[in-house]
Amino acid sequence: MKFPQTYTLKQIATIIDCKFVGQDEFPVLGMNEIHVVETGDIVFVDHPKYYDKALNSAATIILINKEVECPEGKALLISDDPFRDFNKLTQFFKPFQSANKNISDSAKIGEGTIIQPNTFVGHNVIIGENCIIHSNVSIYDDAVIGDNVVIHAGTILGASAFYYKNRPEGFDQLKSGGRVVIQNNVHIGALCTIDKGVTGDTIIGEGSKLDNQIQVGHDTVIGKKCLIASQVGIAGCVVIEDEVTLWGQVGTTSGIVIGAKAVIMGQTGVTKSVKGGATYWGTPIEEVRPHLKGLANVKKIPEILSKLKEH
Numbered sequence: 001m002k003f004p005q006t007y008t009l010k011q012i013a014t015i016i017d018c019k020f021v022g023q024d025e026f027p028v029l030g031m032n033e034i035h036v037v038e039t040g041d042i043v044f045v046d047h048p049k050y051y052d053k054a055l056n057s058a059a060t061i062i063l064i065n066k067e068v069e070c071p072e073g074k075a076l077l078i079s080d081d082p083f084r085d086f087n088k089l090t091q092f093f094k095p096f097q098s099a100n101k102n103i104s105d106s107a108k109i110g111e112g113t114i115i116q117p118n119t120f121v122g123h124n125v126i127i128g129e130n131c132i133i134h135s136n137v138s139i140y141d142d143a144v145i146g147d148n149v150v151i152h153a154g155t156i157l158g159a160s161a162f163y164y165k166n167r168p169e170g171f172d173q174l175k176s177g178g179r180v181v182i183q184n185n186v187h188i189g190a191l192c193t194i195d196k197g198v199t200g201d202t203i204i205g206e207g208s209k210l211d212n213q214i215q216v217g218h219d220t221v222i223g224k225k226c227l228i229a230s231q232v233g234i235a236g237c238v239v240i241e242d243e244v245t246l247w248g249q250v251g252t253t254s255g256i257v258i259g260a261k262a263v264i265m266g267q268t269g270v271t272k273s274v275k276g277g278a279t280y281w282g283t284p285i286e287e288v289r290p291h292l293k294g295l296a297n298v299k300k301i302p303e304i305l306s307k308l309k310e311h
Contacts, residue, residue: 001177001199002030003093009061009075012042015092016085021067022075028061031089033219035237035255036200042089044082083165087175090199094177097123097141110147122158128184140196146184152212154191157182161198161218161236174198176218183207183224189214195236205242217254229266241276 009026013019029040034050037043037059044063045054054062055071062070063077063086070076079085103109103121110129115121119137127133128147137151140158151157157180164171178197182188182204189212196202197219204210205224214228217236222228224242232246235254240246245263252258252270259276269283281288 001032001090001093003028009077012061012089013077016077016079016088018085019067019078020076021070021078022061026061026075030199031086031093032059032199033237034059036219042077042086044086046082083172083174090175090177094142094175099123104141116153134190140180143180143182143196145182146186146206148185149182149188150186151182151188152190152192155188156193158196159193161195163198163218163236178202178219180204186210189230192216211248223260244276 007028008024009020009022009028010024012028027040028042031042032038034043034054034057037057039058039060041059042061042063043054043057043059045051046065051068054064060074061077062074063079063082065079065082067078099122102119104123104125106123107121107125109127112130113127115133116135118135119133121139122141124142125139127145128149130147131145131149133151134153136153138156143157160176161174163174176196176198178199179201180194180196181201183206185207186204187209189210191212192210192214194202194216195218200219202216202219203221205222205226207224208222208226210228211230213231215233217234217238219236220234220238222240223244226240226243227245229246229248231249233251235252237255238252239257241258241260243261244258247264247266249267250264250270256270257273258270259274262274262276263279264270265279265281265288268281268285271284274280274285279288280286282291
């Protein structure tokens with residue numbers, strides 16, 4: 001998430017009421033999660049296990065719960081609870097805005113686009129030309145939809161990320177201030193749910209086709225010309241490269257990469273990253289040919305045992 005203007009380190013520290021290490025005027029351009037940070041961004045870290053990763057990331061401002069040696073060219077925000085203060089910043093820069101009509105006045109809708117009854121279009125949404133948005137679709141604030149996109153009834157774009165910190169008093173949700181971005185010529189079936197990024201974008205690439213009842217988690221990036229069948233569940237922060245096929249009821253873990261032109265057979269549990277250009281099946285996932293060969297060999301065991309008894 002980029003801020004609407006450049007803020008100073010001192011200004012950010014004032015917003016969350018914390019100490020800082022660095023020059024007062026040190027520039028702060030935005031905030032992001034560790035996997036998408038860029039120069040000028042804030043990243044938060046609250047466990048010693050991940051200190052080095054955060055300090056050595058592309059982020060130049062580290063929101064951290066211990067005063068450590070600051071790398072050259074970077075700055076620190078010292079907080080007793082970085083998770084809480086990251087939420088404060090999200091709330092400050094992306095506060096929830098209530099709506100008083102089905103289509104916000106700030107939404108921009110392209111020529112030739114049809115929006116069916118009972119659809120909600122939130123603040124600052126951009127919808128391109130010649131789209132069809134069917135009834136009862138909910139498009140949350142800041143979503144971006146390209147040209148020639150079809151979205152069927154009951155689909156929801158932009159719900160919050162499923163991202164929680166376990167505290168003694170209960171689960172504390174990391175607030176979502178990101179977006180959903182749907183590129184040109186995408187077809188989304190009925191009753192799909194596509195969560196927005198925590199601070200970045202959840203992206204559905206150009207020409208991809210999604211069946212009904214599919215879940216796409218926060219900050220996931222789906223490439224161009226992918227085919228995704230019904231009841232697939234994709235966790236957060238997954239990268240699905242171009243021309244991947246996911247058949248029905250595939251489920252993935254978070255933070256993995258599925259290589260270009262991979263085919264994942266139905267009901268597979270994608271438990272790790274896999275290379276492109278191959279077909280996979282099973283839980284845990286493996287290439288389909290060795291897997292089927294192994295199953296065929298298992299079926300031969302009774303025959304082999306029978307022959308052994310004969311000798």
